[in-house]
Amino acid sequence: MHIHVRIHHWVLWWFYLGVICGAVAIVNILFRNLTRSQEQVILAVGVLFWVLGGIACYGYEGVKIEQRHQSPPHDQPPKTMPQEEWHPASDFVLPGTRKSLLPPKY
Secondary structure, eight states: OOEEEEEOHHHHHHHHHHHHHHHHHHHHHHHSOOOHHHHHHHHHHHHHHHHHHHHHHHHTTOEEEEEOOOOOOTTSOOOOOOOOOOOOGGGGSOTTSOOOSSOOOO
């Protein structure tokens, strides 16, 4: 089973920015003397960043997962839907007869 994943460029930038900011946040939590409430605020901002990114990706269809389409063999022409033939009204009026499809003006 082949799966085709389409990812927009802005999704990758959002992911990279989240990883970099997350690494900075972890370094600050581990190596600085922060209070418990400051740590919770940093973690809450990180969670909000990832949740908003997920909502934006879903809303703007930033990531699409599709199954690969199998192309028909080269010896068979692709199947197309038959189209209904359409003609404008001027195709049914003979040139030079001055006849009209509309009723006469009285």
